[in-house]
Amino acid sequence: MLLEAHLSDVSSAMLPSFKDCSIHADARVLIVDDSATMRRLIAWHLKSVGLTNLDFAEDGIAALAAAEAVPPDLVIADLAMPNMDGFELCRRLRADPRTADVPILIQTGSDEKEDRARSFEVGASDLIAKPIESREMIARVRVHLERRSLINHLQEYQRRMETELTLARSMQHSLLPHPDTIAALKRDLPLDIASTYAPSIDLGGDIWGIAPLHGGRLRIYSADFTGHGVGASLNTFRLHTFIASGAAKAEDPAAWLAEINEFLCSTLEVGQFATVFAAVIDFAVGEIAYSLAACPPPLLRSGAGAPFRLLSGAGYPVGITRAADYDTVRVPFPPGSMLVMYSDALIETPDPPDAVLSPERLRDLLAETPSAAAALEMMLAPLRQPHLPPPTDDLTVVALSHREATP
Numbered sequence: 001m002l003l004e005a006h007l008s009d010v011s012s013a014m015l016p017s018f019k020d021c022s023i024h025a026d027a028r029v030l031i032v033d034d035s036a037t038m039r040r041l042i043a044w045h046l047k048s049v050g051l052t053n054l055d056f057a058e059d060g061i062a063a064l065a066a067a068e069a070v071p072p073d074l075v076i077a078d079l080a081m082p083n084m085d086g087f088e089l090c091r092r093l094r095a096d097p098r099t100a101d102v103p104i105l106i107q108t109g110s111d112e113k114e115d116r117a118r119s120f121e122v123g124a125s126d127l128i129a130k131p132i133e134s135r136e137m138i139a140r141v142r143v144h145l146e147r148r149s150l151i152n153h154l155q156e157y158q159r160r161m162e163t164e165l166t167l168a169r170s171m172q173h174s175l176l177p178h179p180d181t182i183a184a185l186k187r188d189l190p191l192d193i194a195s196t197y198a199p200s201i202d203l204g205g206d207i208w209g210i211a212p213l214h215g216g217r218l219r220i221y222s223a224d225f226t227g228h229g230v231g232a233s234l235n236t237f238r239l240h241t242f243i244a245s246g247a248a249k250a251e252d253p254a255a256w257l258a259e260i261n262e263f264l265c266s267t268l269e270v271g272q273f274a275t276v277f278a279a280v281i282d283f284a285v286g287e288i289a290y291s292l293a294a295c296p297p298p299l300l301r302s303g304a305g306a307p308f309r310l311l312s313g314a315g316y317p318v319g320i321t322r323a324a325d326y327d328t329v330r331v332p333f334p335p336g337s338m339l340v341m342y343s344d345a346l347i348e349t350p351d352p353p354d355a356v357l358s359p360e361r362l363r364d365l366l367a368e369t370p371s372a373a374a375a376l377e378m379m380l381a382p383l384r385q386p387h388l389p390p391p392t393d394d395l396t397v398v399a400l401s402h403r404e405a406t407p
Contacts, residue, residue, distance in 0.1 A: 024145040028070065030055045032063040032077035032089065033107075042076055045134050046141070060084025064092055071098045073148055074141065076128070079108040079119065087122050094123035101151065103144035107132060165202045172203060172233055175240045177210050185210065189218060190283055190335065190403040194376040197396050204394035205232025205274075206343050207240060213251060213280065221278040222341040222396060223318075224295065226271070232394075235274070238267055253278040253291035254326040257318060261293070261326075264319035273319035277341050281333055283402060288333035291326045293318050296344045297359050299366060304336025304404065308363045338401040340366065340375060345393035349383055356382045372399035 029051055033039045039056050046054060055072065057063035059081045067075070075093065079086035086106050093099040106119045109130035116127060126140050176197055185191065189212070197206060205225030213219055221243075225235040239260070242248065248259040257278050264274065277298055279290035288300070292313040299308045316324035333339075340362070347357050357365075362379060369375040376399050383391065 024149065025050050026053055027051060027073040027145050028053045028055065030057065030063060030066055030072040030075045032057045032060065032075065032081070034058050034078065034081045038078065042132070045137060049138055060086070060089035060092070063089055067093060067099050072102055074145055075102060075104045077104060077106055079106050079110065079115065087118060090119070090123040103148055105140060105144065168233065169202050172236060175207055175236060185212060185218070188212070189216065190405065191218070191400060192372045192403050193398070193400045194372040195398040196376060196380065199394045200345070200392055201228055203229050203233035205236060206394040206396040207236040208341065208396055208398055209240070209243060216282070216284045218281045218283070220281065220400060221276060222295070222343070222398060223274045223276045224343045224394070224396070225274040228394065235268065235272065239264070239274070251280060252328050253280055253289050254328040257291050257293055257315070257326040261318040261324050262322060265322050268319040273317040275317050279339065286332055286334040287330055288339065289328050289330045291315065291328050293326060296342060296347060299340040299363055300331065301338045302332045303334045308366050310359050310363060333402055335402050335404045338369070338372065338375065338399065341398045342379070343394060343396040345391040345395040346379060346397060348393060349391040350389055351392065356388065372401045375399040
């Protein structure tokens with residue numbers, strides 16, 4: 001009764017101002033002390049500034065049970081308690097994923113540096129000196145509840161972003177040729193194809209596509225936009241939508257690139273562009289027509305047993321200038337031929353001059369490659385060495401071969 005009488009005589013004007021307390025009014029605070037008097041005193045101070053969602057425990061064991069039942073937003077605990085002291089309580093709370101991030105304020109009358117240091121070592125967020133000074137305690141409680149609230153908001157934002165990025169990543173993967181599409185093409189045309197796509201982060205700026213044309217021909221392309229992440233990913237959606245709509249009508253690869261360039265020049269921001277390889281394969285004639293827009297040199301083998309060579313050609317990246325000009329090159333592509341397209345991450349991992357692959361090494365590496373799947377594996381294997389960092393750019397590799405006729 002003496003405590004209650006004393007508290008009733010304390011003027012509210014003597015308490016610290018806590019005008020923005022309402023943002024924490026629902027915060028659950030667990031007060032842990034073996035002294036009932038101290039528990040009531042701390043509770044009175046908290047209630048006086050609007051914090052009324054309070055739980056109580058007389059020692060560390062009871063505190064753990066209370067925290068397990070309803071995880072608190074903040075814990076105020078005495079250091080010296082029977083059964084389980086404040087040190088062990090901190091350690092146990094930090095070990096539980098449900099309370100690992102909860103602020104823990106330790107109240108102690110000890111001036112021993114060892115005790116104070118150990119408090120932080122086992123997980124205390126802050127110390128409150130005893131005897132308790134109301135203004136200091138309320139200020140510390142406010143700071144840690146605000147910090148807790150901020151962390152919760154950031155974690156919720158991160159969860160939302162992860163959900164949205166997962167959806168966006170799935171949508172971007174859906175732009176790539178579907179396995180059913182590849183299977184249908186392999187049934188209708190004498191081709192084998194193997195590919196891989198891996199963005200350097202959740203979203204990337206690489207895209208490739210394949211589509212049949214009339215007369216047993218096939219269009220295939222690969223594009224690599226500048227940058228990474230959301231901006232580059234949006235550009236792949238823009239390009240895919242333009243191509244899928246049929247707006248690019250030309251069948252000649254150079255004319256087709258010119259249409260793509262015109263569209264991107266009117267769409268992309270200044271400084272954004274893409275490198276592109278486009279080709280049309282005529283399996284009946286045994287010919288490939290291709291055009292390049294500043295992309296890494298693709299590899300081509302014209303017939304079984306022939307050596308691979310690096311394709312080269314003039315051409316600005318698309319999206320920079322409407323004055324860009326592109327050329328179409330036609331070369332034989334009889335049965336046994338193979339085409340390999342890749343983004344520059346394949347030849348820039350690690351960053352040059354330390355890259356493990358180069359166009360010339362790829363050419364030599366694939367000399368005896370029997371199939372598209374084998375070519376893909378041979379190109380990726382050097383990047384899987386355990387000491388190498390992952391690619392810092394989006395990685396796309398596509399290998400397509402003109403299948404030999406089955407007797």
